[in-house]
Amino acid sequence: MRGRRSSQRAGRAGRAGLHRTRRAAAHLLVALTLVFGALVVAVPPAAPALGDWEQLGGNLVGEPAAVSWGQGRIDVFARGTDNGLYHQWYDNGWSGWESLGGVLASAPAVSSWAPGRLDVFARGAAGDLIHRYYDNGWSAWESLSDPGTIGSSPSATSWALGRIDVFVASATDSQLLHRPYAHAWGTWGAWEGLGGVLVGAPAATAWTPERIDVVVRGSDNAMHQAAYRSGWAGWSWVGGVLTAPPAIVSSALGVLDAFVVGTDGAVYRGTNFGGWHGWKRVGGAATSGPAVASWRAGRIDVFVRGTDSALWHTWDNPPSGNGSGPPSGSGSGRRIVYCNSCQAVWHVEDNGDWYTFPVSGRAGVPPPGAYRVIRRINPGGSGNLRLPYFVGFAYGRTTDIGLHGIPLRPDGSPIQSDAELGQYRSRGCVRESQSDAIRTWNFGSLGTPVVVTR
Numbered sequence: 001m002r003g004r005r006s007s008q009r010a011g012r013a014g015r016a017g018l019h020r021t022r023r024a025a026a027h028l029l030v031a032l033t034l035v036f037g038a039l040v041v042a043v044p045p046a047a048p049a050l051g052d053w054e055q056l057g058g059n060l061v062g063e064p065a066a067v068s069w070g071q072g073r074i075d076v077f078a079r080g081t082d083n084g085l086y087h088q089w090y091d092n093g094w095s096g097w098e099s100l101g102g103v104l105a106s107a108p109a110v111s112s113w114a115p116g117r118l119d120v121f122a123r124g125a126a127g128d129l130i131h132r133y134y135d136n137g138w139s140a141w142e143s144l145s146d147p148g149t150i151g152s153s154p155s156a157t158s159w160a161l162g163r164i165d166v167f168v169a170s171a172t173d174s175q176l177l178h179r180p181y182a183h184a185w186g187t188w189g190a191w192e193g194l195g196g197v198l199v200g201a202p203a204a205t206a207w208t209p210e211r212i213d214v215v216v217r218g219s220d221n222a223m224h225q226a227a228y229r230s231g232w233a234g235w236s237w238v239g240g241v242l243t244a245p246p247a248i249v250s251s252a253l254g255v256l257d258a259f260v261v262g263t264d265g266a267v268y269r270g271t272n273f274g275g276w277h278g279w280k281r282v283g284g285a286a287t288s289g290p291a292v293a294s295w296r297a298g299r300i301d302v303f304v305r306g307t308d309s310a311l312w313h314t315w316d317n318p319p320s321g322n323g324s325g326p327p328s329g330s331g332s333g334r335r336i337v338y339c340n341s342c343q344a345v346w347h348v349e350d351n352g353d354w355y356t357f358p359v360s361g362r363a364g365v366p367p368p369g370a371y372r373v374i375r376r377i378n379p380g381g382s383g384n385l386r387l388p389y390f391v392g393f394a395y396g397r398t399t400d401i402g403l404h405g406i407p408l409r410p411d412g413s414p415i416q417s418d419a420e421l422g423q424y425r426s427r428g429c430v431r432e433s434q435s436d437a438i439r440t441w442n443f444g445s446l447g448t449p450v451v452v453t454r
Contacts, residue, residue: 050269050282050283050300050302050314050315050316051314051315051316052314053283053284053312053313053314054312054313054314055306055308055310055311055312055313056076056088056094056303056310056311056312056313057096057097057310057311058078058080058086058088058097058309058310058311059080059081059309059310060078060079060080060288060305060309060310060311061078061079061080061081061083061107061309062078062079062106062107062153062288062305063107063153063201063244063245063288063289063290063291063304063305064076064077064078064107064288064291064303064304064305064311065077065078065107065108065109065110065120065291066110066291066292066293066301066303067110067111067112067118067293068112068293068294068295068301069112069114069115069116069117069118070115070295071295071296072090072091072092072295073089073090073091073295074089074090074293074295074301075087075088075089075110075112075118076088076089076090076291076303076311077108077110077120078107078108078305078311079104079106079107079108079122080099083102083103083104083105083125084099084100084101084102084103084104085099085100085101085102085104085108085120085122086098086099086100087100088311100120100132100138102122102130102132102141103124103125104122104123104124104130105122105123105124105125105127106122106123106150106152106153106154106201107122107153107201107288108120108121108122108153108154109121109122109153109154109155109156109166109201110156111156111157111158111164112158113158113160113161113162113163113164113183114161114162116134116135116136117133117134117135118133118134118135119131119132119133119156119164120132120133120134121144121154121156121166122153122154123150123152123153123154123168124141124143124150126143126147126148127147127148127149127150127151127171128143128144128145128146128147128148128149128150129143129144129145129149129150129154129166129168129179130142130143130144131143131144144166144179144188145179145191148171149170149171149172149177150168150169150170150171151168151169151170151171151172151174151198152168152169152198152200152201152202152245153168153200153201153245154166154167154168154201154202155167155168155201155202155203155204155214156204157204157205157206157212158206159206159208159209159210159211159212160209161183162182162183162184163180163181163182163183164180164181165178165179165180165181165204165206165212166178166179166180166181167202167204167214168201168202169198169200169201169202169216170193173197174196174197174198174199175193175194175195175196175197175198176193176194176195176196176198176202176214176216176226177191177192177193177194178191178192178193178194179191179192194214194226194232195234195235196216196218196224196226196235197218197219198216198217198218199216199217199218199219199221200216200217200244200245200289201245201289202214202215202216202245203215203216203245203246203247203248203258204248205248205249205250205256206250207250207253207254207255207256208253210228210229210230211227211228211229212227212228213225213226213227213228213248213250213256214226214227214228214248215238215246215248215258216245216246217242217244217245217246217260218237221241221242221243222237222238222239222240222241222242223238223239223240223242223246223258223260223270224236224237224238225238225276238258238270238276239276239279240260240262240268240270240279241262241263242260242261242262243261243262243263243265244260244261244286244288244289244290245289246258246259246260246289246290247259247260247289247290247291247292247302248292249292249293249294249300250294251294251296251297251298251299251300252297252298252328252329252332253328253329254273254329255271255272255273255329255331255332256271256272256273257269257270257271257272257292257300257332258270258271258272258276259282259290259292259302260279260289260290261286261288261289261290261304262279262281265284265285265286265287265307266281266282266283266284266285266286267281267282267283267284267286267290267302267304268280268281268282269281269282271332271333273331273332273370274369274370282302282314283314284304284306284312284314285306285307286304286305286306286312287304287305287306287307287309288304288305289304290302290303290304291303291304297328298316298319298325298332298352299315299316300315300316301313301314301315302314302315316351316352319348319349319351319352319353319354320353320354321346321353321354321355321356322354322355322356323356324356325346325354326339326346326348326354326356327339327342327453329453330346330451330453331370331449331451332352333348333350333449334348334349334350334448334449335348335448335449335450335451336348336373336393336403336440336443336444336448336449336450336451337450337451337452337453338359338361338403338430338450338451338452338453339453339454340361340363340364340365340368340452340453340454341453341454343358343359343360343361343421343422343423343424344356344357344358344359344422345357345359345403345430345432345436345440347439347440347443355439357421357432357433357436357439358421358422359403359421359422359430359431359432359436360406360416360420360421360422360423360424360425360426360430360431361424361426361428361429361430361431362424362426362427362428362429363424365396365401365428366394366396366401366428366452367452368452368453368454369451369452370449370450370451370452371393371394371449371450371451371452372393372447372448372449372450373391373392373393373444373445373446373447373448373450374392374393374394374400374446375390375391375392375400375402375446376390376391376392376441376444376445376446377390377392378390378441379404379408380392380402380404382399382407384409384410385407385408385409385415386407386408387402387404387405387407387429388404388405388406388408388434388437389404389405389434389437389438389440389441390402390403390404391403391404391440391441391444393444393450394450394452396428399428401428401429401430402429402430403429403430403432403437403440403444404429404430404431404432404437405431405432405433405434405436405437405438406418406421406431406432406433406434406437407431416431418433421433
């Protein structure tokens with residue numbers, strides 16, 4: 001089916017944030033393009049809905065902290081009204097709270113670089129960074145900075161075995177401070193200043209070795225982001241109206257989810273897949289910033305202090321489908337996913353549930369990236385062939401590329417059988433069985449995200 005190429009407006013450069021952001025935003029776009037291939041149309045995946053909120057008790061002061069070190073395991077820490085550290089965990093059910101003592105002057109932070117290993121940080125009574133860890137037993141507290149240098153609750157993340165990166169706001173100028181630890185060094189590295197003007201605590205996550213993303217609440221109450229990938233890229237403006245520190249997690253390669261509290265006290269979620277694409281209301285009634293953890297691909301658990309000062313928890317509903325799930329790194333939310341090497345397509349709902357089926361396309365066409373449905377014609381045509389339920393989502397050299405039923409000859413006979421689906425047999429489009437083509441037609445309205453993976 002021949003179609004005209006539509007003109008596309010160039011996207012505006014990122015808004016000015018804490019520092020010079022346009023250059024940082026350009027660097028981030030280049031990096032994401034290299035990771036995901038030819039990013040033809042940046043289409044935001046909708047954030048999946050989360051479950052109901054449940055109360056987990058306690059009497060918290062400030063934000064909780066959460067981390068997972070294994071499948072089905074979550075550890076949550078909080079500062080109590082006696083300024084001590086409290087801990088509970090999930091492992092086939094929630095434990096009660098246990099007291100771990102200490103004298104905290106901020107909410108805690110936690111990271112894990114190995115199964116059974118926990119590193120907890122907080123601002124101490126002297127305004128220093130204090131730390132203790134669990135490894136077959138709890139260590140004593142130690143100080144990791146001079147007194148009076150720490151101006152916020154900390155954040156911590158780990159990108160590899162034996163690696164920890166800690167972030168805080170400076171007590172003197174509110175810029176972001178960073179200190180790394182590597183087990184191979186046997187000691188902590190030096191503090192470094194990363195600029196910015198923070199309001200409250202930062203939040204950090206690592207989703208691949210030598211990749212860290214940090215988000216903060218800026219002096220304009222919007223969220224700002226700094227990314228490390230073999231070097232810091234500087235600050236970029238993300239947006240939103242925050243009333244508390246943000247939280248961030250990566251539950252799949254190349255996908256970031258940030259959680260913030262808005263002016264109505266509800267939790268909001270923003271997803272980054274090739275760029276940030278707005279906020280979706282999760283709900284709840286929070287009196288602190290959120291904490292977030294992920295114990296498997298696509299699974300996210302969110303925690304806040306509620307209006308009763310207790311810990312409240314929600315999580316995503318585990319998705320299911322009729323076969324193997326969509327490829328890792330194919331985004332989130334309602335979308336169509338086409339795996340070129342798998343020769344399979346997935347219809348993915350907002351909550352992550354999916355329907356998958358075999359198709360016949362062409363190797364390497366279209367290039368991996370994020371697209372969207374741009375044309376719907378029933379039937380489309382190619383020469384003397386009819387293309388039932390044509391759903392176009394990309395532009396080839398001379399024709400639109402789309403999903404459609406197996407082409408039909410003038411006499412109504414198909415040019416291949418359903419049994420031959422799952423093989424490369426097309427010149428460019430993606431062939432489906434007639435029943436699956438109808439499913440795609442009904443699922444893929446104009447603007448529906450289409451993600452193509454290798």
